[in-house]
Amino acid sequence: MADEILKVRDLTTRFFTEEGQVNAVEHVDFDVRDGEVFGIVGESGSGKSVTALSLIDLVETPGRIVEGEVWYRDADLAEEHRDSHPEAVDGDYVDVRQLPEATRRWLRGPAFATIFQDPMSSLNPSITVGEQIAEAVEVQRRARANPRRTRSRTQGYGLGRLIAGAVLPSQGYVSEESKQRAVELLERVGIPDPEQRAEEYPHEFSGGMLQRAMVAQALAGEPDVLIADEPTTALDVTIQAQILNLLTELQEEEDMSVVLITHNLGVIARMCQRVGVMYAGEVVERGSLEDVFENPIHPYTEGLLGSIPDIEDPAPRLSPIEGNVPSLLDAEMGEKCYFADRCPKAMTSCLTDIEEHEAPAATDDTDHLVRCILADREYDESEALGSAAKQGVISDD
Amino acid sequence: MTETAPERESAGDDALVEVRNLRKYYQDGGGLLDRVLGREATSVKAVDGVSFDVREGETLGLVGESGCGKSTTGETLLRLREATDGTVAFDGENVFDLDDESMSSFRRRAQIVFQDPFSSLDPRMTVGAVVAEGMRIHGLPESDPTVATAAELTVGDGIDRTVEVSVAEDLDRVVDGDDGVARVSVTVRKDEGADDETPYEASVDGYGDLLGATVEDRDTDLHVEVTVTGSANAIRKKRAGDLLERVGLSADQVDRYPHEFSGGQRQRVGIARALALDPEFIVLDEPVSALDVSVQAQVLNLLDELQDEFGLTYLFIAHDLSVVRHICDRVAVMYLGRVAELGPTDEIFENPDHPYTEALLESVPRAEVAEQGRRVATLAGDVPSPRNPPSGCRFRTRCPKVIPPDDIEIEQAAFRAVMNLREEIEAENLDPDEVRAADPAAYRKEEVPGIAGENAGVVDEALEAVADGDFDTAAETLRDRFETVCETTPPDDSPGGDGTVVACHLHD
Numbered sequence: 001m002a003d004e005i006l007k008v009r010d011l012t013t014r015f016f017t018e019e020g021q022v023n024a025v026e027h028v029d030f031d032v033r034d035g036e037v038f039g040i041v042g043e044s045g046s047g048k049s050v051t052a053l054s055l056i057d058l059v060e061t062p063g064r065i066v067e068g069e070v071w072y073r074d075a076d077l078a079e080e081h082r083d084s085h086p087e088a089v090d091g092d093y094v095d096v097r098q099l100p101e102a103t104r105r106w107l108r109g110p111a112f113a114t115i116f117q118d119p120m121s122s123l124n125p126s127i128t129v130g131e132q133i134a135e136a137v138e139v140q141r142r143a144r145a146n147p148r149r150t151r152s153r154t155q156g157y158g159l160g161r162l163i164a165g166a167v168l169p170s171q172g173y174v175s176e177e178s179k180q181r182a183v184e185l186l187e188r189v190g191i192p193d194p195e196q197r198a199e200e201y202p203h204e205f206s207g208g209m210l211q212r213a214m215v216a217q218a219l220a221g222e223p224d225v226l227i228a229d230e231p232t233t234a235l236d237v238t239i240q241a242q243i244l245n246l247l248t249e250l251q252e253e254e255d256m257s258v259v260l261i262t263h264n265l266g267v268i269a270r271m272c273q274r275v276g277v278m279y280a281g282e283v284v285e286r287g288s289l290e291d292v293f294e295n296p297i298h299p300y301t302e303g304l305l306g307s308i309p310d311i312e313d314p315a316p317r318l319s320p321i322e323g324n325v326p327s328l329l330d331a332e333m334g335e336k337c338y339f340a341d342r343c344p345k346a347m348t349s350c351l352t353d354i355e356e357h358e359a360p361a362a363t364d365d366t367d368h369l370v371r372c373i374l375a376d377r378e379y380d381e382s383e384a385l386g387s388a389a390k391q392g393v394i395s396d397d
Numbered sequence: 398m399t400e401t402a403p404e405r406e407s408a409g410d411d412a413l414v415e416v417r418n419l420r421k422y423y424q425d426g427g428g429l430l431d432r433v434l435g436r437e438a439t440s441v442k443a444v445d446g447v448s449f450d451v452r453e454g455e456t457l458g459l460v461g462e463s464g465c466g467k468s469t470t471g472e473t474l475l476r477l478r479e480a481t482d483g484t485v486a487f488d489g490e491n492v493f494d495l496d497d498e499s500m501s502s503f504r505r506r507a508q509i510v511f512q513d514p515f516s517s518l519d520p521r522m523t524v525g526a527v528v529a530e531g532m533r534i535h536g537l538p539e540s541d542p543t544v545a546t547a548a549e550l551t552v553g554d555g556i557d558r559t560v561e562v563s564v565a566e567d568l569d570r571v572v573d574g575d576d577g578v579a580r581v582s583v584t585v586r587k588d589e590g591a592d593d594e595t596p597y598e599a600s601v602d603g604y605g606d607l608l609g610a611t612v613e614d615r616d617t618d619l620h621v622e623v624t625v626t627g628s629a630n631a632i633r634k635k636r637a638g639d640l641l642e643r644v645g646l647s648a649d650q651v652d653r654y655p656h657e658f659s660g661g662q663r664q665r666v667g668i669a670r671a672l673a674l675d676p677e678f679i680v681l682d683e684p685v686s687a688l689d690v691s692v693q694a695q696v697l698n699l700l701d702e703l704q705d706e707f708g709l710t711y712l713f714i715a716h717d718l719s720v721v722r723h724i725c726d727r728v729a730v731m732y733l734g735r736v737a738e739l740g741p742t743d744e745i746f747e748n749p750d751h752p753y754t755e756a757l758l759e760s761v762p763r764a765e766v767a768e769q770g771r772r773v774a775t776l777a778g779d780v781p782s783p784r785n786p787p788s789g790c791r792f793r794t795r796c797p798k799v800i801p802p803d804d805i806e807i808e809q810a811a812f813r814a815v816m817n818l819r820e821e822i823e824a825e826n827l828d829p830d831e832v833r834a835a836d837p838a839a840y841r842k843e844e845v846p847g848i849a850g851e852n853a854g855v856v857d858e859a860l861e862a863v864a865d866g867d868f869d870t871a872a873e874t875l876r877d878r879f880e881t882v883c884e885t886t887p888p889d890d891s892p893g894g895d896g897t898v899v900a901c902h903l904h905d
Contacts, residue, residue: 043689193826206779236462236716241760241773248772263689266762270771293766307694308764309723311746317701318723320694324659 004073005224005257006032006055007093011068013047013054014330021330024050024063026281032225037251037258039268039289041304042278045325048261051278052229055259056112057096057104070096072111072225077103109140109221117230119210123202129213130198131174134182136220138174143221185216190246208239215246222254229261244270265308269293274367277301280326280338287368298372299345337372346385349373412450412486413678413710414474419447419483421466421473425784442783443469445734446483448891449898451678456704456711458725458742460718462757464780465731467714468512471680474712475507476500487678505535508671512683514663518655524666525651528637529630531674538632540567544574548623553586556597559618560585565625571607571632583610585621607632640669645699661692665699672703678710685720697724718761722746729898730754733791734783736890739898750899752798777817790902793883794820800881800902811847812879815856818845819875822859825868833864852878 013025025047032038042048053059055070071093078089081099088098096104096111116122123132179198186194189212202210211231218226228247232240244267251258260271268275269289276286277300285298296302303321323342337343340350350373359375360368369375422440431438444466451457459467472478474485476492485492487503495503511517518527532538546568552560562583569579585599599610599621607627613620627635638648644665646658655663664684671679681700685693697720703709715721721728722742729739730753738751749755756776762768776795781787787794793816801812821827832840837860841848845856855878862871882902890900 043691196826208779237718237760238462238756238776239779240762241775244762245772245775248770264762265690265764266768269764269766269768270762272769289769290766293764303691305764307691309694309697309719311719311722311758311761311763314723314742318694318698320698321691322695324661324692325689 003034004031004071005034006073006259007069007071008032008055009069009071011051011054011065011070013050013059013063013065013068015063017062019329022328023281023330024328025054028068028278028281028283030276030283030286032257032259033274035251035255035257036274037248037260037272039272039275040259040261040278040283041263041265041268041275043263043304043325045280045328046278047281047328048263048278049229050281052114052227052259052261055227056108056114065097068097072096072107074111106143109136109143109223111223112225112227113218113221113223114227114229115211115214115218115231117233119207119214119234120202122214123210125202128199128201129205129210130179130182130186130200133185133198133213133217133220134174134178136217137178137181137185140221141175141178181220182216185219186213188219189213189216189250190242191216206239207235208242211235211239211243212246215243215250219250219254223256225257225259226251227259227261230263231260232267233262233264240267247271265293265305277304281328282338282371284339284371285369291368295368297368297370297374298339299343299374300339303342303344339372340385343385345374345379347373347380347383348385349383350385411453413453413488414451414712415484415486416450416470416474417448417484417486419470419473419485420445420481421469421478422481439784442734442786444473445783445786446890447731447734447736449729449736449739450892450896451710451712452727452896453710454704454708455726456713456724458721458728459712459714459731460716460721460728460757461731462716462780464733464783466734466783467716467731468682470731471509471682471712471714475509475680476503477509501535505531505674506676507678507680508674508676509680509682510664510667510671510684512686514660514667514687515655517667518663520655523652523654524641524646524658524669525634525637527655527666528640528651528669528673529633531670532633532636533630535674537674538570538629538636540570541574543577544569545578546572547578547580548621549580549582550621551582551584553584556585556587556619560621561618562621562623564623567625568608568623571604571625571627571635581608581623583621583623585612585619605635607635637669637673640672641666643672644669644703645695659692661688661696664688664696668696668699668703672707675707676709678712680712680714682714683716684713686715686717693720700724718746718758727896730757733780733786735791735900736898737792737900739892739896741897744897750904751792751901752796752903753792756797787884789882789884789886790888790900793881796883798903799883802878802880802882805852805878807852808847811845811852812881814845815848815852815875815879816881818856818859819872819879822863822868822875823872827863827868829864829866832860837861837864855879 008028008030011025011028015022015024028051030038040048040051050059054065059065071090073093075092077094078092081094082089085098088095096107123129183194183198186198191197191209191212205213232243235243247258248271262268272289274288275292276283277292279300285292285296285301292301293305296305306319307321309318321342326338337350340346359370421444422442424438424440426436426438447470459470461467469478473480480493487507490499492503546564546566548562548564550560550562568581572579572581582602583599584602585597587595587597597612597614597619599612601608601610601623607625608623609626610621610623634651638651641650642648646662646665658666685696688696701724704711713725725742727740728742728745730737730751732753738745738749738754745754746758749758759773760775778795781794793799797813798809799813799816801807837857840860841853841856848856855874859871859874862874888900888902890898892898
């Protein structure tokens, strides 16, 4: 079995809002192996993006990671912290969440890098693309030279900073070397004429080109794990195909692992070796692409696959999942299977036998995990949860 | 509200909407400041000569990437935007020169559902008011003189007199007609054991406060009169409730506000609004793009059912090809303001004739295990700007099958590379220093592999001109030898006899 670069255990992130506590991510477990693309698929509000943010510790208030471990394999880091933070070290792995803040921040770049859905809002419109990438390179270069005293950014962009920058020119210093590297990175991601494009501003780039620039920026730190959160959702299919090809190419050549988050099952199928399906903040099913797509056990996975029209073999009617995605407000969730009220195979025990973690599917090997009572038993119609009972368990509207 | 379908003038075939040569340009610049600065106004050619028919009862898909003009086409043909040129005939009449009265009728018969269910519903109106708004504007519900009215009478025990019923003529404002008759059931009764003084009672079953029945005691018989008692507003609200129920919401949600609904539910409200005026034709502008897949499937099924039930004709605008395949009878593929290919859905998806359609279909990731690791032959580059679209065939700048001139011999891939180089030179994107440093012939081998002989000679000559900084000569040299029919002649994109289009010279 391949080695895991990342082992996520029991990750739980909640948002404490005025309306109440929102359980965005609940007890999520998964592994990412060396050189693989691990997919996380789910509908909006299923917690997939918050999972990504939790991995790199970028959850903003009112959100907070309340529980969980993110084990990242780095022998040097493990050695370094074995004495000072014994609880954060296990063999070659370090628990990112228990490392000191400075180290954690340092990890962003060489360990984890992210690309987000909307490249337009991820780049600063008033700074040239080349400069923004060069800045990322510069940060990584400095961090590597002096890992203890990393500044997470070289420069702020307020008026005060502008004045300070004029008085103290070294503040925003980006070396020629970094600028050169930025141009190389732009070339690496397939941007034609990189020298000239580096001088341009984000608005002069098309959507596809911007997403390439985002990838270039993510590559600045030569990351072990690239977290791509809906990297192609805002793009047209032909451009999406270009970006997916680029990601595959880079992943193979740079030997990165990729966590690919998307709602598009087709993208998952093209890119991923293994996949986790999220629903209402939980990973409900996870396994190899074959396990999940061809032998789905969780009725939600089945429903999801059944609701997309097949481009090659159009069925006369789709079989959608009835109802809507549930509210994640703690008060409204209760102790039951969150999918029970929409589930065509709901049984009475779905309201009581709650699994906190996935169980191995009885039908095949241990790699296929399901958070559903159907994991190790057959659907029994005599125990079917009637629609009235389903209504009873959901809120009264 | 029952309208028997009005007699249609035969339009030669069964086309409900005929779009011919539709153009929509947006002016950019040309304001006062631009004039002071001496800048010339340019136009963005969003839709640049589009022709197609939408046949009665069919779903025509309009598919393409963002910026291809598909939404603008949908909005322009409904006259929500002023067209720059072209005609749209709806049921035989040109939509662009209708008088006020015909326009009002057109507005009733043709409706639209927008993409974004969040911005297309007024947050300050209840969904009932949203759905009823169109009816209010058009003074509906009105009575249709061709619909007859009738009552089904049930006489209770203890009534041994003849009962006669008369029904108000405008009953069809409340009651849907069936085969041209609006029918209600009325019950007349008298409490058992009541004395002679007690009056008879008549009631209409269902319809709440909207209908009332009064009994008049005549000497030998009873006369029951059914009247519409509800206000126009109440009738509209009732109908809004019915429509909400029809689209899968519940009638008692009429008093709720849009923010109380999820995206899928709001889209259902948008559909109910479009249905409120009994339209014949609905433009569905990316109706499921903003929805999650599970909800998307629900809405697609709903649209299917409604089409059967109300005999609707759809123009379905979308970028998601699998959705289009699922719901459309025929598909028009648009590229940069023009129709590239139009034909029956199965034909388009199984045997695409246009290289762009092929590339588009090739790009779609399928949700199946066989998809894993599939490398897609992607189109290079981005869609050109609609301000200055390529001459001839719009797709020629990216087309992998761009046609070489007859009199030269060159590999397809090599010709594509030559064309790419030519565009770079015409746009003056090459760096003369770089070409000079690399030596033109070496540069050619790198950028345009696979050519030899005279072809290579011409390219070298052009690159030498580039090295001297003379882009015009370079472009001219290349153009002389490598001129493709794709750039000189626009392909024919008017619908043929069977309504299909393949706007590609390869197809001629």
